[in-house]
Amino acid sequence: MPLIRRLLIANRGEIAVRIARTAHTMGIDTVAVYADPDVDSPHVSAADQAVRLPGDAAADTYLRGELLVEAARTTGADAIHPGYGFLSENADFARQVEAAGLVFVGPAPHTIAAMGDKLAAKELLGAAGVPVLPGGMVREDAKAEALVARIGFPLLVKAAFGGGGRGMRAVREQADLARAVAAARREAGAAFGDDTVFLERLVERPRHVEVQIFGDTHGNVLALFERDCSVQRRHQKLIEESPSPAVDRALRERLCAAAVAAGRAIGYVGAGTVEFVLDPSGAFHLLEVNTRLQVEHPVTELTTGLDLVRLQLLVAQGHALPDAPVAVGHAIEARLYAEDPVRGYAPSVGTLHRFDIPEADGIRVDAGVVTGSRVGPHYDALLAKVIAYAPTRDEACRKLAHTLARARLHGVRTNRDLLVGILRSPEFAAGDADTGFLDRHSAADLCAADPAVSAIHAAAAALAGQAERRAAARVLTGIPSGWRNVRSADQQVTYAHDTDGRTTVTYRLPDHLAIDGKPLPGLVVHAAHADRVDLGADGVRRTIAVHRVGDTVYLDSPLGASELIELPRLPEPAEAEAEPAGSLLAAMPGTVVRVAVAEGEHVVAGQLVLAVEAMKMEHEVTAPHEGVVTHLPVGPGEPVDAGAVLAVVTAPVEAAG
Known part of the structure; x- marks a missing residue:
């Protein structure tokens, strides 16, 4: 029976942190690996030791099995846990690990290979009685x-x-x-x-339902119940829950029986997931078997009380599985991504000036970042998973939405508002969401803010700014900001905001404040500090948290979150337009992987111009309007920086002139 004393975690981000946490509770030392962009990543400090992986292409560094095996040898590790993604379903890597005399925490290489060939896997599992497409x-x-x-x-x-x-x-x-x-x-x-x-x-209007299975070396295969992962974008799961609101006891028994049959047919050992597509009639068909731990495994852990990473490590050391558990309550997980849903889900990079998700009973946060972390373009956009557990589905949904809404996430745009909108939507609350949910509901509608947020937050930003200036004053500290012996012009500050507009606040404290020339009705300023403003407006009192980083002001309140940029009071003369009209700019650093047009070609609005790979996803850049491609400075394989001109599409009138 192998004994694991030291474990190398061949992954990064939140899953590496999560694996290290469980390993330490079992008395197992851990080794992290990191590429250069991850030198300050939390997963590095979460481990007992860390090894740098050399290489120029940061995104590919974690895919070099020989480097990972050598890191394990160097540090005296007994085993390697691949997490998920990267090499977790790579049979060749599993063979490399075993050939080096190390324990691979996962299924046998032949199992990974068998399920990796999806056509052969479907034939094998279909013969075992599992329904297939x-x-x-x-x-x-x-x-x-x-x-x-x-x-x-x-x-x-x-x-x-x-x-x-x-x-x-x-x-x-x-x-x-x-x-x-x-x-x-x-x-x-x-x-x-x-x-x-x-x-x-392709099954139309399906639900995506999967069953967590676990096998051991003693021939036992358990089904740890189902998860519903139907809310997806581009087939990337956003929200996962257990149990599924679409599955009753009889269907659950059939799903679990099919999953166990699949596990037995391939002699499965370790954690795996049998994924099904569930059609509106209740019939289900196999999608695939994922031979690894899943991103959404926490919802199974919270409903069964099991630690799946602990089980993986025990099974890898030859221990038998426990008796079949009982699932209790409801758990739901939301994936927090660094992307902007309202702007076409554009990835977002930068520094997380604040990453604060409030703690509460029944709330779990698996994060790969902290305040101060740098989010770059090299890896996928997942920042964290936020999971809620409660006795009922309704309570779990409300608890998760409330927690996300109160999170303070500054410096990088996220899909937080989209997640809250989904959780609070009538269709999702009723348990009726399928994989087409986000096709039917626009991101703009789901992310819509309270109408009062713009004025209230702009007022709070101005009040916090004047409080900060008064606190820094060296003389006459007791008088209001902007006070004059003879009143003349009001104090004024203008903010640019994420709707591409501007808001001007004028004030003469203590008794006057207006937003774009309109007095804020029923204004009562109870307290104003640099980091917090307590004010009443229109009969409602609220506290707004304020966080300034340079000229950017981040505001959080029960109304939502805002990001305002304070504009200079005496701006420099306007410069000439930096880029020609019709320029398509790179939203973030990436690599051009496809160019679909040529210079001089006529295009229509929405037509594909090129595609850029960033954060391990391919992002299509389309023509914003009809016109002619008058400039195409990039080609396939070329790296581009954020803000780089990818193409210029000139409107017909401009092209003719």
Whole structure:
């Protein structure tokens, strides 16, 4: 029976922190690995030792198995835990680990390989009685059309080796097939190092339901109940919960029986997930078997009371699984991403000036960042997972939404408001959401703020600013800001805000404040400090937290969150326009992976111009209006910085003139 005394964690971010936490409770020393962009990452300090992984391409450094095995040897580790993503479902890496005499905390290499070949896996599991959808592997693009003739539309293009929604594309007509296959290949290759894709029949308006399984070396396979992961964007899960609101006891028994049959058919050992698509009639079909721990495993832990990482480590040391648990209560998880849903889910990079999620009973936060962390373009955009547990689904949803709404997240744009909007939407609250939820509900509507937030927060920013200036004053500290013997012009400050507009606050304390020339009704300033303003307006009193970083003011209150940029009172003369009209700019650093047009080509609004890979995802850049591509300074494979001109699309009148 192998004994694990020291564990190397071949991953980064929140999962590396989470694995280290459990290992330490078991008396196991831990070793972290890191690429240069992660030198100050929390997962490095969470471990007992850390090893730098050399390499120029930061995103690929964690994919070099030989470096990870050497790091384990150097530090005297007995075992390697791959977490999820990266090499967690790479059979060759598992073989490398075992060949080095180390324990691989996961299934056997032959199991990973068998489930990695998704077509062969479906044939194997279908023979074991697990319901499957028609599909097939595409190793040569020329053979895709013949496969489509057998499968039919609509269909799904998927990465053949890997998971997490990487490379997944829905295709509903022949004209879109080649483009979807090519894009899926690029994204799969970037994420998993293998660009083979798989085609599969697409079920319309499905729910995504999966069953957590666990196997041991004694022949036991347990089903630890189901999770519902239906709310997704581009097949990336956003919200996961257990139990599923769409699954009753009889369906649960059938799902778990099918999952156990799948596990037994492949002699499964360790943690795995059997994923199903559930159609509106209640019929379910196998999607795939993920041979690793899942991002959403905390909801299973909270409802069963089990620590799945602990179980992984025990099974890897030859221990038998415990008796089948009982699931109690309801748990729901939200994935907090560094992206801006209102601006087309554009990834966001920068420094987290504040990362503060309030603690509460029944709330768990698995985070890979802290205040001061730098969020870069090299890895996926996941910052943290916030999980709520309660006796009922309704209470768990309300608790999670309340916690997210009160979080203070400054410096990087996040999808927090989208998550709160989803959790509070009537359709989700009723348990009716399927995988098309975000197709039916716009991000702008789900993120809509309280109408009062703009005026209240602008007022609070101005009051906090004057309080900060008075606190710094060396003389006459007792008089209000801007006081004069003879009243003349009011004090004035103008803010730019994230709706691309401006708000001007004029005030003459203690009795006057106006927003864009309109007095704030019923204003009562109870207290004003540099970091906190307590004010009443229109009969309602609220406390607004204020955090200034340079010229940027972050505000949080029961109304929501705002980011305001204080504009200079005496601005420099306006400079000439830096970029020509119609310029398409890079939202963040990345690499151009495809150019779909040529200079001089006529395009229509919404037409694909090029695609940029950033944060391990491919982001399409489309024409904002009809026109002519008059400048195309980048090509495939070229790196671009944030703000770089990718293309210029000139409107017809401008092009003619």
